[in-house]
Amino acid sequence: MNIQAGRKFTRILGAEWGKLVTLPAVWLILAGTFVAQWVLTAAYTSVALQEGAILSAGLASMRYLQAGFMMLGVTATASEYTGGQIRTTLTALPWRGLQLSVKHLALVMIAVPAAFLMAASGVLYASLMLRDTAVGLEPDLIAASLAGATGYLTFTALLGAAAGAIWRRTTPALVILLGYYFIVSPLAGAYLPDYLPDTAGYYMYAPPSADPHNALTRMQGTGISILWTLLFITAAILLYRKRDA
Amino acid sequence: MLTINNLVKRRGTQEILSGISFEARPGRVTGFLGPNGAGKSSTLRILLGLDHATSGSALIHGKPFAELQHPLRTVGAALDGSGAHPMRTGRAHLRWIACAAGLPRSRVEEVLDVVGLTKAAGTRVKQYSLGMGRRLGIAAALLADPELLVLDEPVNGLDPEGIRWIRTFLRQRAEAGNTVLLSSHLMGELAETVDDVVIIKQGRIVADGTLEEVTGSHSTLEQAFFALTSEHAGDLR
Numbered sequence: 001m002n003i004q005a006g007r008k009f010t011r012i013l014g015a016e017w018g019k020l021v022t023l024p025a026v027w028l029i030l031a032g033t034f035v036a037q038w039v040l041t042a043a044y045t046s047v048a049l050q051e052g053a054i055l056s057a058g059l060a061s062m063r064y065l066q067a068g069f070m071m072l073g074v075t076a077t078a079s080e081y082t083g084g085q086i087r088t089t090l091t092a093l094p095w096r097g098l099q100l101s102v103k104h105l106a107l108v109m110i111a112v113p114a115a116f117l118m119a120a121s122g123v124l125y126a127s128l129m130l131r132d133t134a135v136g137l138e139p140d141l142i143a144a145s146l147a148g149a150t151g152y153l154t155f156t157a158l159l160g161a162a163a164g165a166i167w168r169r170t171t172p173a174l175v176i177l178l179g180y181y182f183i184v185s186p187l188a189g190a191y192l193p194d195y196l197p198d199t200a201g202y203y204m205y206a207p208p209s210a211d212p213h214n215a216l217t218r219m220q221g222t223g224i225s226i227l228w229t230l231l232f233i234t235a236a237i238l239l240y241r242k243r244d245a
Numbered sequence: 246m247l248t249i250n251n252l253v254k255r256r257g258t259q260e261i262l263s264g265i266s267f268e269a270r271p272g273r274v275t276g277f278l279g280p281n282g283a284g285k286s287s288t289l290r291i292l293l294g295l296d297h298a299t300s301g302s303a304l305i306h307g308k309p310f311a312e313l314q315h316p317l318r319t320v321g322a323a324l325d326g327s328g329a330h331p332m333r334t335g336r337a338h339l340r341w342i343a344c345a346a347g348l349p350r351s352r353v354e355e356v357l358d359v360v361g362l363t364k365a366a367g368t369r370v371k372q373y374s375l376g377m378g379r380r381l382g383i384a385a386a387l388l389a390d391p392e393l394l395v396l397d398e399p400v401n402g403l404d405p406e407g408i409r410w411i412r413t414f415l416r417q418r419a420e421a422g423n424t425v426l427l428s429s430h431l432m433g434e435l436a437e438t439v440d441d442v443v444i445i446k447q448g449r450i451v452a453d454g455t456l457e458e459v460t461g462s463h464s465t466l467e468q469a470f471f472a473l474t475s476e477h478a479g480d481l482r
Contacts, residue, residue, distance in 0.1 A: 004314075011347050018341035022333050079330055083370065087295055088328035088338075088385060091320070092345040094294045094311040244296040 033068025058123030073160025321386030375402030
């Protein structure tokens, strides 16, 4: 029975992985995000030459990088509804809750290395450019910030995937997510609590704050981000199971 | 064996299916006929677990589709269109389905050959004609060599050669002991292919029997169909 369950899981993961890597939009989004990240990191690093803050300069493009990972996530799930592919998916893999969960796992397998490469290359570039002016950084702090950045971008992709599954179309899911992250949150940030997905996620990779009374710790930011991600994925799975395809 | 039992589907205040029941048996091609909007696709979607029934059941070997241990090896289904993302190639589409069924990649090449898509396998699906899209959908249905075939309007978009091929193919599948259920609104295309006929009109079954029984005193299946489904026809079942 366990062997059968294991085989079933492996087949679903293989199928979902196959779907993701053969979709040109996935690679276009990743390539576009990588190029944008390099351009932005170069710009932020040139501005930061006087300050010598490697981590701030290296991870300054995170705010924009998250848009790419949102698109990646939304594309992963909303693409099911293009060309009637959802019918094929559900006749091949009719276990809806398991299939959508494993699709999120396949997305993690792409998002984690991509997010790490982007975050690490940004920090590496900044450290090379600022090596003469920057103060030395603790390896532990760099590792924690990179792990936090990788985790945050991965959670953002997962939130995007859940939104894509909920709205079932790319445009409305992206308009709602980008509208919140890039319009509502920046404009109303002062009035919004720290535990919303973008602000809590910020503390996953940001250097420790000078004002500890007004900030979450890295662990708190991570915990809250995990809860948001699980909440969205759970809502997506419940709707997916309940609705007609 | 496919068993539809007292199936009801409502969307809002509209009743799409009003308690329909019929069976599709092994070794026979069952034609599920009706005008557009009669409820054929809704029935097949519920049978395949895509839509939920309001009440009643649609079972495959006594189980709902979602409870099948090996869905692709049990039922091969092709609904309208290709069922593939337009930006993926035909081969990539079949490969992820093969992976889902635990089949080797060589099987993909075999079905591509069977449906005559080998040369177009590396082309993105968005560049396929309607007929090529249908062939890709049928290739996906055949991939795991299933015991049952469920095809929605299989001859739509096929050229005369394709229609002839699918007729012969479906007959061969049934003669090998498999169950074939196909829906259509084109009577002329089906009369030479089906053994049993189920006719649906406005969400109700109005005829169910062998081809001879349903045709009855009419000269053709097409004439029987129009007599049964025309505006003033009563329920002759």
